[in-house]
Amino acid sequence: MNKTSIKDSIAFxxxxxxxxxxxxxxxxxxxxxxxxxxxxxxxxFGKGIRPFFGDDAYSFTNFITGLxxxxxxxxxxxxxxxAGSLLSxxxxxxxxxxxxxxxxxYIAELAPKKIEAxxxxxxxxxxxxxxxxxxxxxxxxxxxxxKDISPQQSGQSMLAVILVLTMMxxxxxxxxxxxxIRAIPKSYKDASYGLGASKIQTIFKxxxxxxxxxxxxxxxxxxxxxxxxxxxxxxxxxxxxxxxPLSIWDxxxxxxxxxxxxxxxxxxxxQELLFSTGVVxxxxxxxxxxxxxxxxxxxxxxxxxx
Amino acid sequence: MNNNSKFxxxxxxLFYGDFQAxxxxxxEIQEKEITALIGPSGxxxxxxxxxxxxxxDLVEGVTIKGKISLDGKDIFKEMDAISLRTRVGMxxxxxxxxxxxxxxNVAYGPRIHGITKKSVLDEIVERSLRQAAIWDEVxxxxxxxxxxxxxxxxxxxxxxxxxxxxxxxILMDEPTxxxxxxxxxxxxxxxVELKKDYTIIMVTHNMQQAARISDKTAFFLVxxxxxxxxxENIFNNPKDIRTEEYITGRFG
Numbered sequence: 001m002n003k004t005s006i007k008d009s010i011a012f013x014x015x016x017x018x019x020x021x022x023x024x025x026x027x028x029x030x031x032x033x034x035x036x037x038x039x040x041x042x043x044x045f046g047k048g049i050r051p052f053f054g055d056d057a058y059s060f061t062n063f064i065t066g067l068x069x070x071x072x073x074x075x076x077x078x079x080x081x082x083a084g085s086l087l088s089x090x091x092x093x094x095x096x097x098x099x100x101x102x103x104x105x106y107i108a109e110l111a112p113k114k115i116e117a118x119x120x121x122x123x124x125x126x127x128x129x130x131x132x133x134x135x136x137x138x139x140x141x142x143x144x145x146x147k148d149i150s151p152q153q154s155g156q157s158m159l160a161v162i163l164v165l166t167m168m169x170x171x172x173x174x175x176x177x178x179x180x181i182r183a184i185p186k187s188y189k190d191a192s193y194g195l196g197a198s199k200i201q202t203i204f205k206x207x208x209x210x211x212x213x214x215x216x217x218x219x220x221x222x223x224x225x226x227x228x229x230x231x232x233x234x235x236x237x238x239x240x241x242x243x244x245p246l247s248i249w250d251x252x253x254x255x256x257x258x259x260x261x262x263x264x265x266x267x268x269x270x271q272e273l274l275f276s277t278g279v280v281x282x283x284x285x286x287x288x289x290x291x292x293x294x295x296x297x298x299x300x301x302x303x304x305x306x
Numbered sequence: 307m308n309n310n311s312k313f314x315x316x317x318x319x320l321f322y323g324d325f326q327a328x329x330x331x332x333x334e335i336q337e338k339e340i341t342a343l344i345g346p347s348g349x350x351x352x353x354x355x356x357x358x359x360x361x362x363d364l365v366e367g368v369t370i371k372g373k374i375s376l377d378g379k380d381i382f383k384e385m386d387a388i389s390l391r392t393r394v395g396m397x398x399x400x401x402x403x404x405x406x407x408x409x410x411n412v413a414y415g416p417r418i419h420g421i422t423k424k425s426v427l428d429e430i431v432e433r434s435l436r437q438a439a440i441w442d443e444v445x446x447x448x449x450x451x452x453x454x455x456x457x458x459x460x461x462x463x464x465x466x467x468x469x470x471x472x473x474x475x476i477l478m479d480e481p482t483x484x485x486x487x488x489x490x491x492x493x494x495x496x497x498v499e500l501k502k503d504y505t506i507i508m509v510t511h512n513m514q515q516a517a518r519i520s521d522k523t524a525f526f527l528v529x530x531x532x533x534x535x536x537x538e539n540i541f542n543n544p545k546d547i548r549t550e551e552y553i554t555g556r557f558g
Binding site: 185187188190191192193194195196197198201206209210217 | 359361364388389390392395396398400402403404405406414415417418420464467468471
């Protein structure tokens with residue numbers, strides 16, 4: 001028998017080899033992101049740690065606790081920036097979470113289809129607006145209004161930062177809470193209605209508690225977005241050279257602004273200390289990511305024996 | 307109208323959009339009895355059950371005609387859905403405890419109806435769990451998640467949760483279809499025990515179950531009640547040939 005079998009074809013014989021090659025192509029594609037993150041960490045940390053060692057080392061304590069940033073006086077304190085970043089983020093979360101959560105609940109449970117058809121694209125568009133446009137809006141509209149009502153001279157202030165950040169984190173909070181609310185099984189709602197609960201009671205006592213892990217993840221991601229935001233914030237913050245913001249009317253200088261504003265022309269130790277600022281920011285982001293992983297892994301195991 | 311009638315259903319029609327799911331249903335459901343609703347899938351028995359506590363109100367596009375009264379009061383015109391549901395509790399096909407502790411599950415109903423005092427809640431929780439014959443199994447883990455107990459225990463917990471709102475009627479929608487035989491027997495024993503104090507209406511696919519525990523049985527077919535009589539008559543002397551064919555397993 002001399003029949004030609006598909007098993008004799010060259011392609012068939014080579015298939016195993018091809019499979020291997022493709023596996024490596026996929027692997028190398030996947031490695032690019034890992035390599036990028038490692039490269040960034042090595043580079044930023046390497047440069048950022050250097051100013052604290054050696055003969056002309058800058059005091060790490062002065063750096064981390066300092067209340068003034070004045071490169072011309074060789075003074076590099078970032079504590080007031082850390083405070084500014086954290087306070088602005090806190091403000092944005094305090095405003096953004098309730099608004100975002102109520103919006104998500106409204107879309108998921110209450111809104112008629114027609115209103116949802118307007119709301120969802122609007123929120124998606126808000127998410128897609130470039131950061132600089134938020135900054136322009138903040139500078140053109142929010143800052144002048146604040147200037148009118150503020151007890152201080154300038155409208156550029158922590159309040160302006162908080163308002164811009166609130167707008168920017170809303171889409172994150174809304175869309176993530178929305179999907180966690182939508183993921184609640186209908187049987188929970190049936191059980192609640194079956195016990196004589198009203199719609200509002202069902203939302204607050206049954207749906208939101210059941211969605212809490214997802215909502216928490218949304219909040220943490222919102223914090224990450226707010227603390228890392230640069231361009232828009234830089235345009236409305238005022239970027240003072242020292243002093244912890246004590247009221248919402250005070251100017252502030254978030255960590256991100258500091259790096260973005262001066263990196264272009266800084267050199268020597270000044271430049272390295274900007275990297276150090278980046279390291280501090282990086283550490284905040286890593287903590288946030290760690291918390292996020294903890295929360296989301298809990299979502300999967302929700303209902304297991306606690 | 308019979309004096310012991312709890313629910314009285316007159317000429318009930320129900321439509322999902324254009325589709326008529328229930329046709330001219332007339333039924334008198336007796337107090338402190340178990341009424342079983344049987345019939346093939348899609349015959350309308352679950353739809354009928356859900357109409358009794360107005361859970362169908364939540365479905366879009368439903369129209370209901372006819373009259374249902376509970377103790378002589380029209381449930382659509384003289385009662386709101388919330389107060390109706392506190393009198394007519396429901397146990398679902400799949401055990402559906404909330405993702406909270408066992409205690410909070412049972413206390414959910416009393417809490418939404420305004421009971422906040424810890425000692426009162428403790429008492430209701432214990433009483434309801436005892437009535438649902440699950441107290442001994444869970445009394446040491448009331449703070450544990452309700453999702454951590456077995457399916458059969460979850461279903462008895464759901465019954466306890468319903469009992470906690472002190473209903474008069476308990477609707478059960480195939481309460482044992484997701485359970486193993488031993489858990490099923492426990493639920494059946496419990497239903498028989500509960501009928502001393504409650505009126506029970508139960509949808510079931512399991513004909514032996516209907517025969518074992520119910521007092522009255524209604525046979526549904528394509529949206530109509532073919533026959534409604536004492537369980538004994540339905541299973542031993544069915545008047546309608548379709549009932550006989552169904553209970554002897556010739557179709558369905």
